[in-house]
Structures are given as structure tokens and as C-alpha cells.
Amino acid sequence: MSVLSTPSASLNWREQSGCLYHDLRVRLRNAGLRPTRQRVGLGWLLFARGDRHLTAEGLYEEASKARVPVSLATVYNTLHQFTEAGLLREVAVDGAKTYFDTNTTQHHHFFVEGENRLLDIEGQEIEVATLPAIPDDMEIVRVEVVVRLRRKEV
Amino acid sequence: MSVLSTPSASLNWREQSGCLYHDLRVRLRNAGLRPTRQRVGLGWLLFARGDRHLTAEGLYEEASKARVPVSLATVYNTLHQFTEAGLLREVAVDGAKTYFDTNTTQHHHFFVEGENRLLDIEGQEIEVATLPAIPDDMEIVRVEVVVRLRRKEV
DNA sequence: TTACGTGCAAATAATTTGCAGTCCC
DNA sequence: GGGACTGCAAATTATTTGCACGTAA
Numbered sequence: 001m002s003v004l005s006t007p008s009a010s011l012n013w014r015e016q017s018g019c020l021y022h023d024l025r026v027r028l029r030n031a032g033l034r035p036t037r038q039r040v041g042l043g044w045l046l047f048a049r050g051d052r053h054l055t056a057e058g059l060y061e062e063a064s065k066a067r068v069p070v071s072l073a074t075v076y077n078t079l080h081q082f083t084e085a086g087l088l089r090e091v092a093v094d095g096a097k098t099y100f101d102t103n104t105t106q107h108h109h110f111f112v113e114g115e116n117r118l119l120d121i122e123g124q125e126i127e128v129a130t131l132p133a134i135p136d137d138m139e140i141v142r143v144e145v146v147v148r149l150r151r152k153e154v
Numbered sequence: 155m156s157v158l159s160t161p162s163a164s165l166n167w168r169e170q171s172g173c174l175y176h177d178l179r180v181r182l183r184n185a186g187l188r189p190t191r192q193r194v195g196l197g198w199l200l201f202a203r204g205d206r207h208l209t210a211e212g213l214y215e216e217a218s219k220a221r222v223p224v225s226l227a228t229v230y231n232t233l234h235q236f237t238e239a240g241l242l243r244e245v246a247v248d249g250a251k252t253y254f255d256t257n258t259t260q261h262h263h264f265f266v267e268g269e270n271r272l273l274d275i276e277g278q279e280i281e282v283a284t285l286p287a288i289p290d291d292m293e294i295v296r297v298e299v300v301v302r303l304r305r306k307e308v
Numbered sequence: 309t310t311a312c313g314t315g316c317a318a319a320t321a322a323t324t325t326g327c328a329g330t331c332c333c
Numbered sequence: 334g335g336g337a338c339t340g341c342a343a344a345t346t347a348t349t350t351g352c353a354c355g356t357a358a
Contacts, residue, residue, distance in 0.1 A: 034332065034337065035332085036338060055322095057322080069340095070340090071339070071340045072323090072340095073323090073324080073340070073341075074338085074339055076323060077324090077338085077339085090248070092246060092247055092249075092300070094246035095246075096321070096347075096348080097322070098322085098323085110288070112292070113295060121286050126282060126285060126286055127282070128281070128282060128283070131280060132275050132276075132280060134301075135303075137305055137306050138266070138303040138305060139304055140301060140302065140303060141267060141303060141304045142301075142302045143300075143301050144299070144300045146246070147285065147288075147294060147296075147297050148295040148297070148298065149288060149289075149292040149293065149295065150292065150293055150295045151291055151292060152291050152292060152293050188313075188356095189357085190312090190314080191314095191356090193313090209347095210348080211347080223315095224314085224315090225314070225316070227314080227315070227316075227348090227349080227350085228313080228315070230347090230349075231313085231314085231349090250322080250323080250346070251347070
């Protein structure tokens with residue numbers, strides 16, 4: 001499997017040139033985002049390795065290691081721009097930090113307490129059977145399920 | 155219905171004297187917490203009006219209005235002590251703030267985007283049909299469902 | 309009395325913002 | 334060239350902590 005061809009990373013691409021770097025730039029431009037050095041660098045880190053759950057701080061550290069010159073403020077800005085453009089999804093779990101998920105398809109999450117790790121639950125593996133009535137003037141944006149896990153006592 | 159006799163507020167009380175103030179003190183002591191002026195004051199605000207979803211800041215404001223002399227730091231400490239003692243439940247939703255729920259029974263939540271409001275979904279109204287396999291060395295702590303709502307466009 | 313609590317202010321932690329300078333198209 | 338983007342540092346927001354003082358048992 002090509003590094004940029006995971007389902008969620010490739011789903012809406014308009015072009016597939018075979019050059020992954022070029023494809024990323026096209027993808028950004030299609031999202032209305034100028035493919036600047038830092039956006040391409042961060043996009044590469046985010047989308048080139050399959051589905052990931054990252055915090056801003058985490059991505060910033062990866063960028064440093066990968067010699068992508070970027071400031072923490074720009075990492076925050078970029079993550080929000082990517083989210084707005086539909087390339088990422090913000091995930092709400094316990095804890096102060098915000099996680100960003102490269103898998104934007106319908107799915108849910110495991111959250112490992114203590115380790116603060118997020119794992120995908122694929123769409124079919126969980127199912128919400130019945131939904132309660134909601135007020136007339138409201139509509140459902142999304143249903144989020146978080147299964148909290150803990151490492152068993154030994 | 156007596157103000158201190160909502161299901162979740164009265165569930166585990168050992169004594170019911172008829173004096174709600176006294177009952178609260180007993181409840182705190184049973185939880186291993188000395189019934190100090192601020193704990194009783196905050197407990198009163200939390201448990202005397204049915205199920206509530208409050209942030210630390212929100213409770214602090216209520217306390218000010220109710221002339222309960224307490225500092226914001228103590229509100230935070232008290233909320234965490236109550237949570238540890240099982241009198242409250244922390245709820246993880248989007249946004250930076252932490253919510254505390256006086257309903258500690260099994261149930262889920264609506265979250266109204268924009269208004270940042272939390273509403274209970276009673277246990278029977280929603281149902282998770284199938285759960286995915288989890289690693290051998292893990293156990294499920296809790297399954298949390300958040301149904302995000304948005305006010306309809308007019 | 310005396311350990312447990314509390315208030316205050318300072319410390320953290322995560323995130324956002326303002327603005328001068330830089331870079332893509 | 335010009336507007337979009339970025340870096341930096343300072344500002345915000347939510348929360349925690351350290352320590353002198355107060356209070357319930």
C-alpha cells in the first residue's frame with residue numbers, strides 16, 4: 001500500500017499523479033490552502049503514515065525531528081485550518097488536550113486511560129441502536145462514542 | 155419531590171432525617187469528607203436542585219450569588235474531592251472546560267454546540283448494540299456516548 | 309489541640325492573538 | 334508586488350500548587 005493511499009487520506013483527492021508530494025500539494029490547493037512549506041511538511045507528517053491521532057504538541061515534536069521548520073503557533077493554526085477544510089477531525093476526549101484524527105470517516109474511539117492514547121473503532125464494530133427524541137429546532141451533528149479502557153490490574 | 159431527593163442525589167444516603175441540611179452533612183461525612191462550611195455550601199448548590207451539569211467557573215459564580223464564601227481554587231478542589239468520593243461524575247465533551255454531572259448513574263449526553271450546554275439522555279433511550287473486541291490486557295471502564303446537537307438554520 | 313481545609317497569589321499548561329517580516333502565485 | 338502565511342512573544346483561559354492562616358472534631 002502506498003504511503004499516501006490510506007482510505008481517509010486519499011478519499012477525496014481529485015488527482016493522483018503518482019508523485020505523493022505533488023498530490024499533497026494538489027490536495028491542499030483543492031482545500032483552498034496555499035501549499036506553503038510548513039503546510040506541506042505538516043501534511044506529509046500527518047497523512048503519509050495511515051491513520052493517526054495527534055495533539056498539537058505531538059505534531060510539533062515530530063516536525064522538529066523531521067527538520068520541518070515550523071513554530072508551535074503555526075502548528076495550531078495549521079491543524080485548525082486542516083480541520084476546517086475537512087482533512088482532519090477534532091476528537092473530544094477527557095483531558096485537557098485536543099486530539100486531531102486523520103481519519104475523517106464515520107467511526108468511534110477507544111481511549112486508554114493513563115496512557116492517554118486514542119485508537120480507532122471502525123464504523124461497523126459498534127452500533128448505536130436507538131436514539132432519543134430531540135427538540136424540534138435541533139438537529140444531530142454527530143454521534144460520538146468513546147469506549148474508555150484501562151490496563152487490567154495484574 | 156423534596157429538593158434533596160432526586161434519584162442520583164439520594165441514592166446512597168445512609169440516613170434520611172428529614173432535615174436536608176443535616177442529611178448533606180451526613181452524606182459528606184460518609185464520603186470521608188469533613189463537612190466544612192464551603193463543602194456544605196457547594197454541596198447544597200450542587201445537589202439541592204436535581205441533576206445539573208456545571209463547570210468550576212459556573213459553580214463559583216453561583217456560590218458568589220448565594221453568598222457562599224469560597225475561592226475558585228477551593229471550588230476546583232471540592233469538585234475533584236466530590237468526584238473522587240463518587241458524588242459527582244466528570245464529563246468529557248468538546249471544548250476546553252470540564253463539566254461535572256450530579257447524576258452519577260449510567261446515562262449519556264446531548265451536547266448543544268454553540269451554547270455549550272449539556273443535557274442528560276436517560277439510560278434506556280440509547281443503546282450501544284455491539285462492542286468491538288478489546289486487547290486481552292485491557293478492560294472497559296465506561297462507554298460514553300455524546301450526541302452533538304446544533305440549532306437548526308431557520 | 310491539631311490535622312485537615314481554605315484563601316490567595318503565583319505557577320502551569322494548552323491554546324490564541326497581534327504584528328512585523330517572509331514567501332507563494 | 335501584494336496579499337496570504339509565518340514566527341515570535343505576549344495574552345488568554347482553565348486549572349493546579351505552595352504556603353500561611355483558619356476551623357471542625
